[in-house]
Amino acid sequence: MSKQLADIRHLALDMDGTIYSGGTLFPWTKPFLERMTRLGIGYTFLTNNSSKSARDYLAKLDALDLGVGPDQLFTSGLCMIEYLRSHRPDFKRLYILGTESLRTEFSEQGFTVVGNSADDEPDALIVAFDTALEYADLCMATYWAGQGKPYLATHPDKICPTDLKTVLVDCGAVCDCIESATGRAPDLVLGKPHASMLEGILARHELEPHQLGMVGDRLYTDIAMAEASGAFGVLVLSGEATAADVAACPIPPDLVVPDIGELGNRLADALEKSRRA
Numbered sequence: 463m464s465k466q467l468a469d470i471r472h473l474a475l476d477m478d479g480t481i482y483s484g485g486t487l488f489p490w491t492k493p494f495l496e497r498m499t500r501l502g503i504g505y506t507f508l509t510n511n512s513s514k515s516a517r518d519y520l521a522k523l524d525a526l527d528l529g530v531g532p533d534q535l536f537t538s539g540l541c542m543i544e545y546l547r548s549h550r551p552d553f554k555r556l557y558i559l560g561t562e563s564l565r566t567e568f569s570e571q572g573f574t575v576v577g578n579s580a581d582d583e584p585d586a587l588i589v590a591f592d593t594a595l596e597y598a599d600l601c602m603a604t605y606w607a608g609q610g611k612p613y614l615a616t617h618p619d620k621i622c623p624t625d626l627k628t629v630l631v632d633c634g635a636v637c638d639c640i641e642s643a644t645g646r647a648p649d650l651v652l653g654k655p656h657a658s659m660l661e662g663i664l665a666r667h668e669l670e671p672h673q674l675g676m677v678g679d680r681l682y683t684d685i686a687m688a689e690a691s692g693a694f695g696v697l698v699l700s701g702e703a704t705a706a707d708v709a710a711c712p713i714p715p716d717l718v719v720p721d722i723g724e725l726g727n728r729l730a731d732a733l734e735k736s737r738r739a
């Protein structure tokens with residue numbers, strides 16, 4: 463265990479339940495990040511939420527007083543952009559069911575975002591988390607799904623966690639709606655737990671999978687993805703999963719800690735041990 467921890471050069475950090483809860487930063491988060499920097503361990507924040515562009519997310523992190531650079535953030539929207547570039551360079555014209563923020567991000571990255579007309583034919587349909595969902599847009603997305611266009615979703619989440627007394631209907635539930643109308647599910651769903659979320663970080667930092675620690679509070683996304691990509695999976699109990707969930711999990715995480723503060727202690731101890739050895 464200590465040897466595995468000492469190999470870690472970079473951490474992929476889930477956000478909600480891991481570094482903050484409902485937008486309030488945990489008191490141990492900033493000291494933990496400062497400690498990682500002192501230990502020479504890099505980190506990237508990871509989110510399935512595709513309702514904000516990377517630029518808008520950076521502003522949100524800035525407001526929490528976390529000085530984060532553009533290369534320290536990876537969203538499921540960016541994951542889709544990188545996926546299309548490397549696997550489907552022929553998909554240039556996209557119908558995107560998503561927010562203005564996300565659509566702008568795609569057009570700034572060189573894609574043509576088509577409008578709401580059957581004459582404006584896309585190469586593919588992308589469904590994201592559209593927090594300003596319009597009925598006409600949902601109908602158009604459903605039309606292209608029904609026409610057999612390649613159909614990709616940014617992430618599978620059906621709801622977005624919130625403290626508010628409402629349900630934030632997310633990308634996966636909108637895909638279910640399209641499926642109900644057309645019989646078609648997405649051809650591919652990126653975001654956690656799809657390994658492409660970590661592949662982007664591995665490639666960006668030229669890391670071997672065992673040099674990456676995936677830290678999160680959900681067994682079926684964060685930890686499942688760590689297992690799928692060979693990264694070291696760290697479950698924190700500061701969010702969704704409980705100790706009872708861990709006991710019932712067929713493939714347990716590599717490490718379970720109460721929170722990232724304790725992960726910081728374990729990493730520092732492991733590095734100290736390997737230096738002495």
Ligand SMILES: [Mg+2]
Pocket residue numbers: 476477478479480678679680701
């Ligand atoms: Mg989480």
